[in-house]
Amino acid sequence: MTHSVWRGTAANDRASRRPRLSGRVEADVVIIGGGITGVTCAALLGLAGRRVVLLEARTLGFGTTGHSTGNLYEVLDAGLAGVEKKWGKDVVSRVAASRREAVGLVERFAAEIGETTAFRRCPLVQYSEDDWSQIEEEYETLRAAGVAVRFGECEELPGATGRALVIDGQAQFHPFNYVLGLAEWAAAHGVQIYEDSAAVEIAAGDALVRTASGSVKAKAIVVATHTPKGIYGLHGQMRTCRGYAAAYEFPSLTLPHGIFWQRGTVTRSFRKLEMEGRRYLITVGSPDKTGLHDPEKSLAAVESLFVRKVRAADERWAWSAQAYHSPDLLPYIGHSALHDVYIATGFGADGLTYGTLAAQILCDTIVGKDNRWADLYHAGRFAPLKSAKQTLAEQTAVLKGLIGDRLAVPDYTEASSIPPGSGAIVKTQGRNVALYRDPAGGLHAVSAACTHLGCIVHWNALEKSWDCPCHGSRFGTDGSVIEGPALATLEPVDLARSGDAEIG
Ligand SMILES: Cc1cc2nc3c(=O)[nH]c(=O)nc-3n(C[C@H](O)[C@H](O)[C@H](O)COP(=O)(O)OP(=O)(O)OC[C@H]3O[C@@H](n4cnc5c(N)ncnc54)[C@H](O)[C@@H]3O)c2cc1C
Numbered sequence: 029m030t031h032s033v034w035r036g037t038a039a040n041d042r043a044s045r046r047p048r049l050s051g052r053v054e055a056d057v058v059i060i061g062g063g064i065t066g067v068t069c070a071a072l073l074g075l076a077g078r079r080v081v082l083l084e085a086r087t088l089g090f091g092t093t094g095h096s097t098g099n100l101y102e103v104l105d106a107g108l109a110g111v112e113k114k115w116g117k118d119v120v121s122r123v124a125a126s127r128r129e130a131v132g133l134v135e136r137f138a139a140e141i142g143e144t145t146a147f148r149r150c151p152l153v154q155y156s157e158d159d160w161s162q163i164e165e166e167y168e169t170l171r172a173a174g175v176a177v178r179f180g181e182c183e184e185l186p187g188a189t190g191r192a193l194v195i196d197g198q199a200q201f202h203p204f205n206y207v208l209g210l211a212e213w214a215a216a217h218g219v220q221i222y223e224d225s226a227a228v229e230i231a232a233g234d235a236l237v238r239t240a241s242g243s244v245k246a247k248a249i250v251v252a253t254h255t256p257k258g259i260y261g262l263h264g265q266m267r268t269c270r271g272y273a274a275a276y277e278f279p280s281l282t283l284p285h286g287i288f289w290q291r292g293t294v295t296r297s298f299r300k301l302e303m304e305g306r307r308y309l310i311t312v313g314s315p316d317k318t319g320l321h322d323p324e325k326s327l328a329a330v331e332s333l334f335v336r337k338v339r340a341a342d343e344r345w346a347w348s349a350q351a352y353h354s355p356d357l358l359p360y361i362g363h364s365a366l367h368d369v370y371i372a373t374g375f376g377a378d379g380l381t382y383g384t385l386a387a388q389i390l391c392d393t394i395v396g397k398d399n400r401w402a403d404l405y406h407a408g409r410f411a412p413l414k415s416a417k418q419t420l421a422e423q424t425a426v427l428k429g430l431i432g433d434r435l436a437v438p439d440y441t442e443a444s445s446i447p448p449g450s451g452a453i454v455k456t457q458g459r460n461v462a463l464y465r466d467p468a469g470g471l472h473a474v475s476a477a478c479t480h481l482g483c484i485v486h487w488n489a490l491e492k493s494w495d496c497p498c499h500g501s502r503f504g505t506d507g508s509v510i511e512g513p514a515l516a517t518l519e520p521v522d523l524a525r526s527g528d529a530e531i532g
């Protein structure tokens with residue numbers, strides 16, 4: 029498993045500090061998920077005087093928030109030019125204005141939390157060595173949308189040719205310290221926070237959430253789990269990807285503070301992190317579809333972007349994280365089709381800002397206050413023409429996961445060839461089994477059928493996990509849910525009982 033620079037440099041990294049939910053608790057709102065969306069929503073609702081319970085499956089910041097790049101900006105990673113083509117100029121202006129406001133909210137909370145958040149304003153710089161037309165198109169879109177964009181210089185970055193698009197007044201922070209600090213602040217304002225408390229059942233209608241050791245009865249449920257848990261139509265439309273990142277300690281790093289995005293044939297993002305007098309260079313590459321790529325190769329591609337040899341004593345981290353991309357390029361935020369259930373998803377690689385914005389929209393909606401951005405991101409919107417291309421591609425992938433993978437998995441006899449520390453899908457007695465051989469040689473067998481909608485999971489050699497290519501559910505080698513829409517663990521398979529003890 030990988031480890032992010034954020035967890036490695038955390039002000040207070042710990043196994044678990046908040047208690048596990050036990051027994052029945054009552055609240056006005058129960059929030060599921062302790063990433064930036066859930067924790068911000070909890071803080072805002074607590075401030076608004078609501079009784080709030082937050083349930084985190086593992087530890088706060090465990091999800092993508094603690095494995096991101098920590099950049100905050102009003103534009104979008106994939107560019108606002110694409111949003112203009114789908115939605116027009118007015119929507120682009122509103123997206124930028126709403127995101128600008130959300131960055132301001134992070135700044136205010138960061139000031140409350142203190143310097144561990146490492147929040148600072150900085151420019152966002154975009155450049156390209158081989159596709160300047162993409163930068164020019166984005167410039168025109170941003171200028172028309174009222175974003176304060178300009179052309180400037182950039183020479184010291186890899187692949188830079190001199191000229192760059194610059195947006196001043198964007199920001200960076202330490203996302204993991206921010207979420208922990210904000211949770212602390214929320215708890216001081218009355219929010220009850222539980223870790224190691226995965227929601228295993230969400231009873232919409234009764235507004236009841238159950239964990240393995242307790243339950244919360246509330247008036248509203250906020251599902252802030254990055255992609256909603258359970259079965260939603262929008263799972264079939266969103267593209268689920270994994271992004272790869274690496275960070276190296278770089279004592280002589282001269283890179284200024286800023287967000288640096290290279291565009292064109294090579295797509296990557298750079299930033300510097302300074303913590304307690306040490307300097308780190310962080311880089312992130314382009315994402316790949318969950319379950320359908322080689323994670324070790326993807327990480328190697330990111331690591332190869334470092335042109336410098338690293339000293340053996342320098343600290344280094346490498347990690348991966350998940351992103352959910354909506355088909356019409358806007359996130360889904362608000363009331364779901366289910367009674368009293370609110371969702372926030374489809375943030376792409378822009379969810380530190382979108383998650384904060386979502387928290388404000390959901391808080392306002394729940395307390396009955398108008399929010400001027402709520403209609404823009406409304407979760408129940410119907411935009412088939414804007415979504416058709418991606419939706420078709422995703423549904424084709426699901427069909428392959430449901431039917432193609434079932435037919436294509438290797439045969440039972442190949443189980444003996446699984447080396448220690450590795451996993452593979454094997455077929456035994458007509459059943460697809462996800463088989464992992466631990467470093468000591470022990471075999472761990474679980475059903476390979478994803479508990480969300482039944483697609484066959486794929487082995488992720490980098491994270492030692494079983495990843496579903498259909499909607500991004502991921503499971504540990506023991507079958508436990510790591511992330512994605514699935515609520516239930518992969519069913520254990522007793523090899524001895526099914527007469528397969530000779531496997532391996
Ligand atoms: C490599 C990479 C870099 C990125 N960098 C940036 C960036 O620089 N700027 C930016 O704006 N965006 C960035 N993003 C996107 C951004 O990090 C995410 O969109 C954002 O962190 C999502 O926050 P969240 O709170 O909605 O979800 P998460 O942070 O994933 O939190 C969800 C939480 O829910 C918990 N959970 C899941 N299931 C349950 C359950 N059953 N019960 C209870 N809890 C549960 C999880 O454990 C998790 O802690 C990046 C994404 C990637 C992949």
Ligand code: FES
Pocket residue numbers: 478479480481482483496497498499500501512513514
């Ligand atoms: S079938 Fe939907 S995530 Fe696996």
